Structure formats: C-alpha cells, structure tokens
Amino acid sequence: MELDFGSEFDAFRHEVREFIKANWPPADGKLKSHENERAFVLAAIERGYMHRNIPKAYGGSEQPADIVKAEIIREELTKARAPSGRIPGNGLVVGTLLEWGTEAQKRGFIPATLRGDIVWAQGFSEPNAGSDLASLRTKGELSSDGAKWIINGQKIWTTGAHNATHMFMLVRTEPDAPKHQGISYLLIDIRQPGVVVRPLTQMTRQKEFNEVFFDNAETPSDMIVGERGQGWSVTRSTLKSERSGISTMTWSLSMFRDLVKLAKEVELDGQPAIKNLRIREELAAIEGQLMSLTYSTYRATSHDVHGRDIGSFQTMPKIYMTELAGRISKLARDIVENDFVDMGGERLKWIERFMISLSMSIAGGTSNIQRNVIAERSLGLPRDKSQGASA
Amino acid sequence: MNFLLSEDQLALVDSVKGLLRDMCDPLRVHKIFDMPGEAVFDVELWVALCEMGVPAIMVPEAHGGLGLELVDLAIVAEALGDAVAPVPFFGHVLATLAITLGGSDEQKAKWLPRLASGEVLGTVALCEGKNGWLADEWTLTHSGLSGVKTLVPHASEADLIVVGTTEGLALVEKGASYTTARVDSADRTRPVDTVTFAGVAAELLPEGADVATRIIDAAAVLLSADSFGGAEHCVSMSVEYAKIREQYGQAIAGFQGLRYQLVAMALATEPARGLYWYAAHAWDKIPQKASHAASQAKAHLTDTYLQVTRDTVEAHGGIGFTWEHDTHLYMKRAMLNWAWLGSPSRHRLRAADMAGW
Secondary structure (H helix, E strand, O other), rough: OOOOOEEEEEEHHHHHHHHHHHHOOOOOOOOOHHHHHHHHHHHHHHOOOOOOOHHHOOOOOOOOOHHHHHHHHHHHHHOOOOOOOOOOOOOOOHHHHHOOHHHHHHHHHHHHHHHOOOOOEOOOEEEOOOOOHHHHHEEEEEEEOOOOEEEEEEEEOOOOHHHEEEEEEEEEEOOOOOOOHEEEEEEEOOOOOOOOEEEEEEOOOOEEEEEEEEEEEEEEEHHEEEEOOOOHHHHHOOOOOOOOOOHHHHHHHHHHHHHHHHHHHHOOOEEHHHOOOOHHHHHHHHHHHHHHHHHHHHHHHHHHHOOOOHHHOOOOOHHHHHHHHHHHHHHHHHHHHHHHHHOOOOOOHHHHHHHHHHOOOOOOOOOHHHHHHHHHHHOOOOOOHHHHHOO | OOOOOOOOHHHHHHHHHHHHHHHHOOHHHHHHHHHOOOOOOHHHHHHHHHHHOHHHHHHOOHHOOOOOHHHHHHHHHHHHOOOOOOOOOOHHHHHHHHHHHHHHHHHHHHHHHHHHHHOOOEEEEEEEEEOOOOOOHHOOOOOOOOEEEEEEEEOOOOOOOEEOOOEEEEEEEOOOOOEEEEEOOOOOOEEEEEEEEEEEEEEEEEHHHHHHHHHHHHHHHHHHEEEEEEEHHHHHHHHHHHOOOOEOOHHHHHHHHHHHHHHHHHHHHHOHHHHHHHHHHHHHHOOHHHHHHHHHHHHHHHHHHHHHHHHHHHHHHHHOOOOOOOOHHHHHHHHHHHHOOOOOOHHHHHHHHHHHH
C-alpha cells in the first residue's frame, strides 16, 4: 500500500516542472493576458500536457490515457498557478463530438473550442424538463427545403449562455416517437436574432445561468450530431477521460483549510473559535468525513489505474461532497454569528458558500437523483419504475 | 498510485473469510452468544485462526511470525467484524504487538513464539475508571502493582496481561495476585473483565513508555476495521432483506422512503473504508500522522457503525428487534467498539490537539 505516485513518475514530474518554469509566468509578467494564456496552453498541448485524450488532427496532444500523469500535470500547474487549460464554457461537447461527430464537425469545432474561439453553453433543461429531462418540448423542425433546422421553445438554467457563442442542445424532432426516441442533438450559433438570452439572478446575487428563448432560430441541417431521434443516446455516452475525482476532492480540502483558518481568526466568547469545544469537535468530525472522501478517492484512483473494480464508492463522491460542503458552511455560520447576515461585510464569501453548497445538491443531477443512482447501481436495488428511464 | 491491497493481502483476507464461512456462520455465533452463564469465546474457531497464523501476522519472522504490518492485521479485523466472530483476537494481538515493540530480547524470545502460535493467550489492561484510556491518565505503578483496570478483554482466560502503568507497559502472568470479574457486557462476542491487582511485581517492558501510544493507536485502527466490517455487513443485510420482504404486494425495496434510508447507510459506511485504510497505513509508514489518523478513524468508524446498526433494526422492522435475529449481535458489538478506548467525542478532541488546532 502506497500513497505517492511511485518513483517511476519522478522523472515525468521533473519534466513537467521544468516545462512550466520555462513558460510561466510569462516574460512580460502579465498573468491575466489572454494572449499569454493562449501561448502557454498551445505550448503545453505541443508537449503533450493538455487535452491529452484529443487527437492531434483536432488540436489535442493525443497521448495514451494515464490518470497518474494527468494528475501530476494538474498538481504542477496548480502549484505554479499556471493556466489549467480548462476549456472556457461547457467543454462536455468536445467528448460528444469525438464520439459522435462527423469529420467536418470535429474539424470545424474542436480546435476552435480548445483555443477558446468558440464558447459553448449546454441547452438541456427546460422549465418542465428537469430531472425528467427526456420530457423536453423545445421543437426542431427541418425547413421545407431540408437546408436548416427551425427551433422554437425555451431552455433554462443555461450556465454561461450570456458569454457563449454556441450551444449544444437537445430538441424534439420526432414528436410522434416515444419520448426517449424523439430527441435530436443539435449545434447552433446563438448569436442570431431568433435567440434571446435572459440572465437569471441567483439567490447569491450572482448571475451565472440564464433562460434562453428560441423563436424560429436556425441552424444548418448538417449541425445534427448523430442521427435524428438519437439525441438521448448521444448525451448518455460518456467519453473515457482522465478524470480521477482527485480534483473535486482537492476542492473540498481547500474549503476545509479556509474553515480552519476562519476558526482560528474569529473570536468566540473571548478566545479563538477553534478553542471552543463544540466548534473544535465539529471541526474534527468534518475532518473525519473529509479524510474518508480523500482516501477513498485515492483508493478508487488506484483501483482505476490497476484495472480493478472500484465497487460501490463509484456513485458516491458527488452527494458525499454536497453534504460535506453543507456541513462546512454551517459550521462557518456558527463561527461568524452576526456577520452571517451582512452581505456587505467581510464574511460574504461564507454567506455565498452557505447558499452555493445548496446549488451542488441541484446542478448536474439532484441529490435525490444521485440517491436513485446509488440505490440501483451500487446497492443493486430493483429499478424504481416510477422513475422512468433507469438512473 | 498504489493505495490498494496487494495480491498477498487479498489472499490473506480470502482465506480468513473462507474459514469464517465454514466455522462462524450466524447460527454458531448465536449459540456462543447464548451460552448460559458468563460470556465465553469460541475455542474451536480461535484454534483454527491460530493455526492459520492470524496471531502471528505482526510477529517478527525471527520469533515464529509472519513479519507483516498493521494493514494486514486490520483487514483481518474487518473480516472478523463482518462475521461478529466471538474470539479473543483483539486483546491478544495488542498484547503481542506490545511485546514485539517494547519487549527485551529475553521477553520476546520467551513470549512471542507462544503468542504467535496461540499456545499462550494474551490481553491488554489499559483503562482506569470510567474513561481513563490514554497513557497520561494511568495512575497504577508497576512495582507492587495494585488497583483496578476496567474493560479488559478476556482477562479471565488470559495467560498474560500487558498492563498500562505510569512507567509504561508491564507484564503480569496468570497466577499472580489479581482477581477478575466478568462484566455483564451487552457484547457477548468479546467478553470484558474488571481486573483488580493486589500487589503484583509486574515486569516492565523496557521500551514500554514509548510503545504505549503506539498500542493505543493500533487498538484504534483495529476497532475501526472491525467497525467497518460490521457496518458493511449491516448494509448488505438490510439491502438483501428489502429485496425479499414483501408488503402491499411488492418487495419493500421498491419504496423510495426505505431506498433512501438504505442509501444513507451505504453512504455513511462505504467511504469510511478509505479512512481506516489510511489510519492503518499511517501507523505503518507515516508515524508523525499515526495518532491523528487513528483517532479520526476510531471516532468516525465507531460512531458510524453504531448508527448503522440502529438503522439496520429500523430497516428490518419487528424481526430486527428480536433476540433471534442477527441485528442485535452487531449493535452490541458496535456498542463495545464505541466505548472501548474512549468515545468518538474524546477521540475527535484528541485529533484536534494532534492537528495543532
């Protein structure tokens, strides 16, 4: 049993470190410059450090899948505060195009997406199609000459649509087919009069997601991915990527470190809050959960690397982290006391986290949907028939 | 990254589980549990585990052992917890480890081969009073050892007791001047005694003062592992029952309310595996983190185990509340795991101190 990556990766880590040292920070010292960032990303792709699962023909670096190498690269980039190479907007479309796209779609969209010239939003949810996504009603009809799709309807909770140039979306093209078989996957340039993006204000006061209205919006007929009526399968396919779950765990760890810092800073009854027995014990209890998540993630990653079955933990990290984030933000609330109500004060970050931890229980599959997934896939309980498609 | 069990470790667990399947089915455990009079252990099963080499796992090869690590012992403890095995594993392996780490060459040569083979049964006497589990709370002294140690596993049967004293760990052999009184403990799979020493010349382990904390941490890890095995067993027992129990004309596994209860139990249990693995690994390889990790594991796993056993009773309904069902064996095992070595609350505060908060 070992926790580090093993000495056979030391040389690789050294190589990555040297590369970063030579290329970041940029010579002119402008860390925020888009040009500098792009130059770094292109150099990293050239060296095989970014977009490793994407073929060179489409702008990637085409490396054999290796979770450990991917993790080392991520760690070193984070340490150096260098650009991560994360695709701006919703990058899920790249995986989908690689698996389902035509050659023209791949060449036309993937390199431009990696460069950040095209920014995608995901058009899935609708006002009446949330967890039950397959009941979506936005309509796509082929024009009489067969040249383009005419789209009418509404999408909602569309993250980043106000900054996006394009959208990948699900529309109903076969109204007479059973609900899962009547859906198609389309690509559309949303910078057109038929598309109106209206930002929604979240309870945090931030504006991250939108309603998007389609009124005879158009996209060329060859902008369909997969066949007509195949859209559900297109979205369900998951591309093998190098995601290990370690990065999500790291996020929880940094939130916990902030919490410990807060507990040391803030005074409670004349002493640092961290010396208060109740706060101290809850902090330790949270750390126990966090250590569980951390080392089970290492275990899962190790099993993945060695081709062993991860077992029932596979379905659990999202909801586990959601509950942990809620528990962390509630302890922060107990520590800051009156500052908990002051959105103009110095504890705004924790007020936002108190709310944002809730969004984790909704976005990307609600916690109840996650529970259904755990029940079916990890516990092997019979499928809940009232749920429609299997989780 | 290799945070996983080796082929050898998987084989070790397999053989222990195989033995437990053959010799420690629930009916057998109930039979031992229900023996009239004071609680006893399953001698046949213990002999078989000794023959398999379980007590020898961490004994150095030079003394007739396998020379393995705490991780190896912990995965065996998980299997024993899964089967609620009524054997004196826990006290015995801790006593053995104490001599391995703290004994003189003479003491090792005298005791380890016989402890490794199971010819001699050992145990540890740590706690004083209601909650004096940790070394800095011990008041008994080794010369003219007098006073009371509480919740000592299998002291009545033990041939050798490793006692925590203000000078460190010390050995007391059977026949010395002490008496044992069996506690009417809920957990009849692992009986405990109150031991009263009346002026015993205990033999100090030369390295015993430094080793006391190592033994406490190892105990915390083994209790965590036992708890994980038990909790996981309770989850699958509840899931399987939900699949076969029918009400309103269908298996109750179809009802979302119950499904979510089962999910909550699994979600509390499965991720905790990584924590107990880490605590065992830290004990073996990262000594500066070992006490913190051990206390975190003890707190989280024993707390979780006890709650999961409560949920298990609820998931089973009336049958789960009866003496004839397995549920109470697990809950009572969880009760001892919760209390032995100090409550989760105390261990969280210990972990907080270790973290430098």
